[in-house]
Amino acid sequence: MPRKPFRVARSKTGLGLFATAEIPKRAFIVEYKGRKLRAKEAEKRENKYHFEINSRWTLDGASRRNIARYANHSCRPNAESDVLRDHKVILRAIKKIRPGDEITYDYGKDYFDVFLKPIGCKCTNCADKHRRIRSSAKSRAQARTRRSKS
Numbered sequence: 001m002p003r004k005p006f007r008v009a010r011s012k013t014g015l016g017l018f019a020t021a022e023i024p025k026r027a028f029i030v031e032y033k034g035r036k037l038r039a040k041e042a043e044k045r046e047n048k049y050h051f052e053i054n055s056r057w058t059l060d061g062a063s064r065r066n067i068a069r070y071a072n073h074s075c076r077p078n079a080e081s082d083v084l085r086d087h088k089v090i091l092r093a094i095k096k097i098r099p100g101d102e103i104t105y106d107y108g109k110d111y112f113d114v115f116l117k118p119i120g121c122k123c124t125n126c127a128d129k130h131r132r133i134r135s136s137a138k139s140r141a142q143a144r145t146r147r148s149k150s
Contacts, residue, residue: 023096
């Protein structure tokens with residue numbers, strides 16, 4: 001496997017992290033890096049790239065050198081985050097990821113409620129679900145129109 005089995009590229013929701021080689025299930029992908037802040041200090045700064053390690057510590061992953069920050073949220077992810085004993089945060093594959101697949105993980109309920117729910121989740125799974133709902137509603141409306149004309 002190449003040194004970095006991923007690259008940053010354009011995704012449907014902005015920039016994303018994409019596999020450039022097959023990543024086996026349970027394999028380490030990348031470390032989420034950043035300055036370690038006390039939780040109280042982190043609360044004062046609203047930042048989409050904060051990763052809560054525990055009730056006392058948060059990582060500020062806003063630096064563009066933190067490549068893991070480009071992994072987008074998904075309600076049906078192919079990776080997961082894990083906090084190790086030394087307060088390191090890593091992303092690990094939860095299923096085989098093929099070259100070209102976007103690497104995604106679930107950002108968690110708190111992040112979802114604060115940042116994603118108000119604007120609507122745009123992950124591939126939710127976008128497909130909304131598209132199916134709109135298509136179904138459109139089909140029902142067309143069927144009603146046809147029935148009313150006959």
